[in-house]
Amino acid sequence: MEVINQLYEMTALGQIAESPGVLLMIVIGAVLLYLGIVKKYEPLLLVPIGFGIILANLPGGNMGVVPADMIELPGHRYMNLFEIASEYGIMNYIYYSLIKTGFLPPIIFMGVGALTDFGPMLRNLRLAFFGAAAQIGIFGVFFGAIALGFSPKEAGSLGIIGGADGPTAIYTTILLAPHLLGPIAIAAYSYMALVPVIIPLVANRLMTKKEFKINMKKQDKLYPPKYEIKNIKAVKIIFPVVLGVVIAFLVPSSVPLLGMLLFGNLIKEIGTITQRLSDAATGPIMNTATIFLGLAVGATMTADVFLDLKTLGIIVGGFLAFAISIAGGILAVKVYNLLYEEKNQSPGWCYRFERSPDGFQGCQ
Known part of the structure; x- marks a missing residue:
């Protein structure tokens, strides 16, 4: 019986009986793996995060990130x-060296910048207005979270989920509310x-059939900009340098993320x-950073952290921030289209001149 008892203690069965919540967390990790593998929803992110959750909640594995x-x-x-590595294991070493220090999010942003084309926005600055309107979810949830009892720093970390960008949410949370990193990263x-x-859930409730038929790829041809950029390549090279300098003076705290992006x-x-x-930034560097980021973020989601009312509030608040931001962008376009149509219909205003064969130039 003593041998049997020792064999039992060597297993994790006793720990599971003491903390059954780990089984729920393993199920959650499995769900994220299903979404990433089967449904193909952001597999490069959800697969390492989901597997990290499973690793962190395996009893006795010593893979969960400690506070x-x-x-x-x-x-x-x-x-x-x-x-840290000797006392708490390799995952804590990865977390406190690469995530807690704020190292990986800017590295990933460098790869994101190398994958980004600002050309359409530079040719049509109206798109910047639509993008700004899509940030309304950040501020709406920020004030709502404060009203519900979250501290301003916690509310800021929660609201940033509405920016729909994982590295930004992680970096902001590391600075403001590191104890909420796991739930916020998972939500984001x-x-x-x-x-x-x-x-589709938001758009189907806010958009008409006519609006769904708008082909954004054809807008530049249908409504060309008033002033054409003659040397778009030179502008696209100058733009990140100028923007980086300007933003550094206005919002210095954004330089680590925005600077690497630009x-x-x-x-x-x-x-x-x-x-x-560019190939290195978007290839091996970004892929390696994504692996470590996903595993370490998933490892923060232990049962005692996730199964908490505040965490559940973050999940709900994050969804609201995301949905409100989507709605903000859609509503901004609707307002713009409404004003544009009224402008077109006003007497004496021309959006295109046509010259007839007899030389008459008319307004259309």
């Missing part, structure tokens, strides 16, 4: 990375992955002489 107060030493000092990436589900965009737009840098 920061557990690595604190007397005198407001903290363990070094080797001590999950809703990004569920874009094919959430956007650097990535710059090496893409320069062309062949920096092609190798």
Whole structure:
């Protein structure tokens, strides 16, 4: 019986009996894997996050990320990375060296910048207005979260989910409310992955059949800009440099993220002489960073952290932020179209001149 008892203690069965919530977390991880593998919803993100959740909640595996107060030493000092790895395992080493320090989100942003084309926006600055309107979810949920009892820093971390960008949500949360990193990262990436589900849910309630028929790819041809950019390549090279300098003066705290985004965009737009840098940023560097980011973020989702009312509030609030931002962008376009139609219908206003064969120039 003693041998049998020792064998039993070597297994994780006793720990599961003491903390049955880990089974629910393993199911949640399996659901994220299903969405990433079968449904193909952001598999590059949901697969490592889902597997990270499973690893973190396997009893006895020592793969879950521990709170920061557990690595604190007397005198407001903290363990070094080797001590963290020895005491709490490899996943805590990855988290506290790469995530907690804010290293990986800017690295991923560099790759995002190298994949971004600002050309359509530069040719048609109206798109910037639509993008700005789509941030309304951030501010709406921010004030709503404060009204519900969240601190301003926690509310800021929750509202940023409405920006629909995972690295931004992670970086902001690391600075403002690191204890909420797991739930906020899961909410942000999950809703990004569920874009094919959430956007139709909102759009079907706000858009008409006529609006659904608008082909955005044809808008530049149907409504060309008043002033054509003669050297678009030069503008696209200058743009990230100028924007980076201006934003650095206005919002210095955004430089780590925005600076890396614009650097990535710059090496893409320069062309062949920096092609190798662009390929590295969008290939091995970004892929490696995504793997570690996903696993470490998933490892923060242990049962004692996730199965909490505040965490459930974050999941709901994140969905509202995401949905309101989508609605804000749609409503901005509706307002613009309404004003544009009224302008076209006003007497004496021309949006295109036509010259007839007899030389008459009329307004159409």
